[in-house]
Each structure stands twice: as C-alpha cells, then as structure tokens.
Amino acid sequence: MTGTDFIAHSPETKPFWDAAADSRFVLPRCQQCHRTHWYPRGICPHCLSTDIDWQESPGEGEIHSFSVNRVGNEPYVLAYVALTEGPIMLTNVVGADPATLSIGTRVKVIFNAAASEVPVPLFAVR
C-alpha cells in the first residue's frame, strides 16, 4: 500500500499534492468561514462549506510534541508541528539529532520523498 494509492482515492486533495510536487506548501482555507484546517479535506471541517481555497504557506512552526522511535536500527522522529497559521499537523522531523530536539523547537517544511514515493510534507529544524 503506497501513498500514491491513497492520493488516487482522495481527488479533492489534488491541489495540495500538485503544489507539493512543486515543493510548495499550501493549506486548505475555507472561503466561507475563513478558517484553516488540517488534515486537508475538500470540505471545511469547521462549517462544511466546499468552498476551499489552497493558501500558500511558508510552512513554519514549532514542535508541539515528538517521539523518537528506537525499535529499528535507525531512530526516527514522529512529531506534531504547530504551524504559524494555527493547525497542528502530524509529520516527521528529519535531519536532526533527536537529542537536540525539544517541544518548541522551530521547524520548517521540506518535501522529501525518502519515506515515501509521494512528496509528503516533512519538517527540518530552522
């Protein structure tokens, strides 16, 4: 089961993946209630409007929580990142020694397909 299979079953989120393929991070924002949400949908989870716009974002935020998986040979970091725009999103923080991370560490989005064949938004320390 691959990310591509999931994307194929989620046609409403194509604008996100198209932007991501171009290394641009966009956030779904409702044109009716003007609120942003995560994870992305084609219908606003605040008001159920389908009038969704995809807003360019610098993809900056800070670590809200993180865990360091040490079961395998190579530790990895799963994290929630609180974006400057508000939503808190699940992601991996990559490229940093886990010992240097803490809640509040400032991070920025990178698109790295290393974990997957799709341009999933990951984060690196700013």
Added chain:
Amino acid sequence: MVRDEQAYIVGAYEHPTRKAPDKSVAQLHAECAAGALADAGLTKDDVDGYFSAGDEPGFRPVSMVDFLNLKVRHCDFTDIGGSAPLQHIAHAAQAIAAGKCNVALVTLAGRPRSAPVNFQPDVTQPDLLWERPLRQSLLDIYALCARRHMYEYGTTSEQLAWIKVAASHHAQHNPHAMLRKLVTTEDVLASPMVSDPLHRLDCCVISDGGGAVVVTRPEIAKSLKRPRVKVIGSGEGIQGQSAGAVELTASAARQSGAIAFAEAGVQPSDIRYASIYDSFTITVLIALEDLGFCEKGQGGRFVADGNLISGVGQLPFNTDGGGLCSNHPAMRGGITKVIEAVRQLRGEADPAVQVKDCALALAHGTGWLMGTRHSSATLILERE
C-alpha cells in the same frame, strides 16, 4: 435511561489461553460465548441479541451468528476499536430496555500472537493519507501524548512506571497472566526505550484469547443463580484531531465519564475498583484524570507510590494484571476490563487482590489511537 431500565450482567468469561496456535478466531469467539453462557446458567438458545466489534471473521456478526447457530432478533457490531465491548454492553442495555432483545451476548476474540495481524490499510480512509506515508507506528502516537503530558504537567517516566508496577503486583496472583513477574519502577526505566519517552515495559502484551459477557433484563437476571451486576451508567465519546486543534493530554473520557457518572448518580470518589484500558501506561494516566479520579495534570502524582495497588492504594485498578501484564486479546482490551470488574463486584477476584466490600466499580475503554483519533466508553457497574 440505563439506570431506570436496569440491565444486568449475568455471565462473564475470560478465555484462559494466551497462545492458541490450534484454534481459529471463530472457535475462540465460540468458546468464550459458551463460557459466559455457562457462567450465567443460560444456553445458546436463550440468546436473542448478539454484539461483536469487527474482530470476528468474515461477514462479521452474520458469520458469527451462523457459526454459533444462534437465532437472534437484534445485532450490533459497531466497531469503535478496543473500547467496543464496553459500548456494546451499554447498547445491549439500551436494546433490552427498548424491547429489542432479552439476552444479549457480547464476544471478543483474536489470536494476534499466533498469527500476527497483517494490517491492510483502507486506502479510502481519509486520515491515513496524512499518516501512512510518514514513518510512524501506533506506539509513537501514544508516545506523543506522553511527551506532551510530561511537558505540560511535569509528569515523569517514573510516575508512568508505577502503573506497570501496580499491574505486575496484581498479575503475580493470576495464573493465566502472560507476565507474572513483579517489577519495580527501576525495571521499567531500565527496559529498552522503544519510542521515547515510552519504554518497553510501558506497553501492553500481545496475546491470543478473548472473552464474552451476557447481559439480560431484570426478570431473567433474578431467575438465575449468579450474583447480579447492574449497569447503572454508561457513556461514550469520540475525539479526533479536531481539524488541527489537536489535544494530546486529554481524551474523550472527559465526555464518556461525565455522562456515565451523571447517569449513575455517583462520584469518582464512590468507586471502589476501576478497570482502565491499559494499552500503554500513558493511556491509563490520561483516562484517570479525564474520568475525574484526580485533577487534570495530577495523574502522575495520583498513580505514584502504589496508589493503584489493591490493598495498598486508594484506587485498585486492573486486578487481573490488565493488558500491561495479563491479556490483550485481539489487541483489544475492552472485554477483559468488564470481566475483571464483574469478578470484583461478585467477590470472585483472586483473594490476594479482591477489594473488600466492592459494591461499585467502573470499567473504561480507549479504542484506536489516543493522540490521533480514538473512542472512549465508560461503564459504571453496581453489585445488587
């Protein structure tokens, strides 16, 4: 509603196996059903309601009802995860009150230890698109809750370890428990860090097995010989990522517990014994706070120094050893939570862990993943 209408748990059975290489999942469900019906003093022909939660094979309740050769007029296989059997008992009580059935059978069984589950994700599940392409495991997601709780409230790994220690104190008296060795907080902290900040001993066991419960109406319950356990309150809830307003240190137990306590007309301080779903130590700690056994953020202090150990602390919990030490059949601990609460209320727990004069108990379940999306279901049970 439940309190007024009054339904009773009259049969409960936990399969003694923890490893069942020679039994099918359907066979385990059926053996649990037979055990619970025998415990109640009823037969399969008395059953007219069947409840199961997605761990049963094939066409779910349709396959199992056929396998068991039941004649039912009501069934429900609402699958809210590991907490489902607690919800099913509440739904059974509601169905009985509504006249939809008289004798409801709830079963759960699985063999993830003998036949590791090859979980095939559903590509149409909308949230998985934002989760599966990441490097992640369910363990990591619970660890996110633990880290945030430590950050917000100063909770420590040692405090979490006390939850495992308490479970091990109880498991040493359970001959069926997978882990019967008494452990200390030092043992937990010295176990490998699997997903920092959770250690290996912060995690539950993986076991084969199952359990079943029989719920019925007052007239039938009173005709049976077993001690009666009344369902006096129930509540449920679902909490997700809230469109991005993620809450990692509180669960849907805030809602399920508040509804159940209000319905029962009792307070957390009235509860003599609590079964709390324990997939991980942090699952217990957050639920205890949300259910009102202590203030939010005080869970670490509440569980420390043996406060959950029967005969030692204020709130004896999971006196069978729980999922942390005894059994987590089908990777879903809901049914065993109810079964141990029934044992306590009947006075049939192991003498070493039996709570004296245990008249009021709580059983609580957390289904799927606290930290991303989960369900909570709470029952308050009274000995009559």
